[in-house]
Amino acid sequence: MLEAVHDTAEYSLPSRLAQLIVSPAVCCVKASSKGLQKSLWNLGGTTQYSVPCNARDAFDLEDETDMQEQIAQIKQDFLQALEKVENLSTLEELRIGVLGKKGSLTSLLRGMGAVAPELRPQVGQWINQAREELENRIAQREEMLQDGALQKQLLLETIDVTEPRPLPRIGVQHPNTMVLNEVLDCFVGLGFEVVEGPEIELDYYNFELLNIPKNHPARDAQDTFYISDNAVLRTHTSPVQARVMTTRKPPIRVVCPGRVFRADEVDATHSPVFHQIEGLVIDRHSSMGDLRGTLDAFAKRLYGEDITTRFRPSFFPFTEPSAEVDLTCFNCRGSGCRVCKGTGWIEVLGSGMVNPKVLDMCGIDSNEYSGFAFGIGLERITMLRYGIPDMRLMYEGDERFLRQFR
Numbered sequence: 001m002l003e004a005v006h007d008t009a010e011y012s013l014p015s016r017l018a019q020l021i022v023s024p025a026v027c028c029v030k031a032s033s034k035g036l037q038k039s040l041w042n043l044g045g046t047t048q049y050s051v052p053c054n055a056r057d058a059f060d061l062e063d064e065t066d067m068q069e070q071i072a073q074i075k076q077d078f079l080q081a082l083e084k085v086e087n088l089s090t091l092e093e094l095r096i097g098v099l100g101k102k103g104s105l106t107s108l109l110r111g112m113g114a115v116a117p118e119l120r121p122q123v124g125q126w127i128n129q130a131r132e133e134l135e136n137r138i139a140q141r142e143e144m145l146q147d148g149a150l151q152k153q154l155l156l157e158t159i160d161v162t163e164p165r166p167l168p169r170i171g172v173q174h175p176n177t178m179v180l181n182e183v184l185d186c187f188v189g190l191g192f193e194v195v196e197g198p199e200i201e202l203d204y205y206n207f208e209l210l211n212i213p214k215n216h217p218a219r220d221a222q223d224t225f226y227i228s229d230n231a232v233l234r235t236h237t238s239p240v241q242a243r244v245m246t247t248r249k250p251p252i253r254v255v256c257p258g259r260v261f262r263a264d265e266v267d268a269t270h271s272p273v274f275h276q277i278e279g280l281v282i283d284r285h286s287s288m289g290d291l292r293g294t295l296d297a298f299a300k301r302l303y304g305e306d307i308t309t310r311f312r313p314s315f316f317p318f319t320e321p322s323a324e325v326d327l328t329c330f331n332c333r334g335s336g337c338r339v340c341k342g343t344g345w346i347e348v349l350g351s352g353m354v355n356p357k358v359l360d361m362c363g364i365d366s367n368e369y370s371g372f373a374f375g376i377g378l379e380r381i382t383m384l385r386y387g388i389p390d391m392r393l394m395y396e397g398d399e400r401f402l403r404q405f406r
């Protein structure tokens, strides 16, 4: 539309006003050079136009100063805004507002078409210089903000490794559990298998199969809690052995730990609930010598190489012959002290050769096989081991007591 300007237009430029006659349409524009520029732009997107020399000269001066002013203004506004930027996102907004596609400086560059051709390199250079300068300032500010953010984060996440903290409360194993694990470790090392059974047991396994029939006086000593006529809270862990003997073929080598129950009054050495660890070995030719060797190894492992065993004759319906087993006092190592009441020995467990009658009742041929068994009271060896004077301490759950085993 405007290409014909130089052909047909007549220019008279009294100071800052221009009048343009545009062909074929006639368009009158009254404006400052800035306004004229705008008007020309408004007339067509990719307008090509030229103006006569005298007019151009007049425009040139205006354009040049105007551009410089605009660039300076943009820079000034930018730098003022930059001072106030406190975070990276605001900085990015500012950058887009000036250097982005629609930013103020970019728009100036786009408007270069309105600048006289011979001035364009100069104006372009100014804009680019300004752009470069602003980009540098943005980069500096960005670095500062990032550093600041990092410092802030470091400060927030600082851990003073030298600051004393209260120790976390760590639970400890009950002394019974510690000794039990030690005993089981010892027997597992000797080739025993750990087997467990029910705490509510049939009379048949708890008494009958162990040679304790209904009228047997041993039932009085093991008075217990009856669930029904046929079911009791087990009085020992021997029924586990009975269950093993009725279901497995020899050789058998098991150790049976567990909770047992008796109708005892609570005192310093008795409780209606306590723990046993019983052992059973059945094989061809197993003898009292094997029993003693096994218990010797157990005693030495638990209390030291200088500990030995002493067997005293006793009676248990389950075994024949039977023996109470004493260990060298591990407190005085045999010389006599308060713990062993001056004897140098401590009674620790009961044992014996499995009664052949029991073997037969459980379906094991007593002519072919023999076996030995032993029963250890866990509480007793725990109390002896740690010098615990009263059995009740182990069940009261008092932390002051338990903490001592840390």
Ligand SMILES: [Zn+2]
Residues within 6 Å of the ligand: 329, 330, 331, 332, 333, 334, 335, 336, 337, 338, 339, 340, 341, 342, 344, 345
């Ligand atoms: Zn002693």
